[in-house]
Amino acid sequence: MTAFTPSRTLRLIAAVGSGYRRVFATSRVAPLLSRPNPVRHTGFDLDLAIERVVREADDVVSLTLADPSGADLPSWIPGAHLDLFLPSGRQRQYSLCGDPADRRTYRIAVRRIGEGSREIHELEQGKVRVRGPRNAFPLVDADSYLFVAGGIGITPILPMVRSCRRRGAPWRLVYLGRSRESMPFLDELGALGDVDIRPDDEFGLPDIITILPLAEPGAAVYLCGPPALGEGARGLLREINPAASLHTERFSPLPVTGGEPFDVRLARSGATVRVGADESALAAIRRELPGVAYSCQQGFCGTCKVRVLGGEVDHRDRTLTEGERDGSMLVCVSRSTSPSLVIDL
Structure with a gap:
């Protein structure tokens, strides 16, 4: 008999767990059990084919996405969105606007209002990587x-x-x-x-x-x-x-409230940017680094997370755990309680 070693045991457990997550994600039960905690912070990473592009209104197109193999997609409930990773490297979020009962396709609609949306309007075929579905805007039970x-x-x-x-x-x-x-x-x-x-x-x-x-x-x-x-x-x-x-x-950042000006030093370049009392650290950083990663600008997607190397952070996000807040911040909403911060950018 072949010895059942610990390493083989772990591989078996991992395989079973992976299979279970795949089955659960495509089941009808998944959206019901996810209601008490509707925001999935990690999501499912999927490479989907652009099946159809339709002009829905002036400056608005819809994209219908499907699994290239025809497999069912992870289920979702109304209010959910996808994170799209565009060919340029930009990451943007768009609400699912199709039918949750349709397990074969996802549909999003995008108005042309910025660089990311213009890039999407130019897509006609091929594949896009998505993460999700996630939901920070769930439909609650109500009488009307x-x-x-x-x-x-x-x-x-x-x-x-x-x-x-x-x-x-x-x-x-x-x-x-x-x-x-x-x-x-x-x-x-x-x-x-x-x-x-x-x-x-x-x-x-x-x-x-x-x-x-x-x-x-x-x-x-x-x-x-x-x-x-x-x-x-x-x-x-x-x-x-x-x-x-x-x-x-x-669809836009919250206004900054109770803000005080502070400096942010970018450790990799040595540059220092001044963050105004009424602007986000992200907005100030983008003057120096226009290509810095960000998405929701509201403190829940985690795209703009950076390592903090010095200073005291005023955490205003809804995403990072207490452990993650020790040495990290989301620059779209969080600020500084010290005169300056040093971050790993």
Whole structure:
């Protein structure tokens, strides 16, 4: 009989564990069990084929991605997103806007507004590496829902509406945009129900004060779009519908609050950059290193994590563990409590 050595035991355990994770990731149970902790920080790394590119509106294209072998993709729940690793090395995050019941493909939609999005608009075929799905904007259980989407903010909302319709939950969607030509998925939404479409060139600039009262008592209210859309919404909803809950997702960095200026020295080059009281360390670093890695700019994806070699960090992220915070920081949101920091860049 062949001896069963410890090393072979470990290899067997690793193989079984890997197989289990693969089966679990593609099961229908995975999204249900992941609800209590919706943000998966590591995700699944996948090389997916670009199956289809569709122009959905002015400056908006959708990409449909699939496993090259035709295998089922890891399951997801409404509100999830993917991290895309682009050919240039940039990393960007985009909400999944397809149907969670479709296990064969993922769909994202991208408006052309920056370098990363322009690169995606130029993709026509080939493969892209993705990480995910991850979810920091999950659809909660509620008796009714009010969805408010501004422009490309419709992308995480669309699967939520589809889920509510599928399970018979009462919902209402107010969809805002510059013009109908700039608003993706109008036809698709029209097939799901009576959607309140309010383009600016027909209705004027949106006023959240007139929209929030549309929520039923105790409803879950989801806001996704430009920062101006959600300004003051939480306080107003608390006044007019105290039993309701507000859920928001932003496509831009949070404004810096309680900031003090400090210096950041880049250890590898010796350069020192000044971080203003009202700007992030990332913004200041990018003046010296435009190609520094970053993605969400809101402190949860971990892309901008750097080693800290000196100084005291004011940690403001939602991602790093206590152990990781001893010697690391996310420069998109965290700051310094000392006059200067030294980081490994």
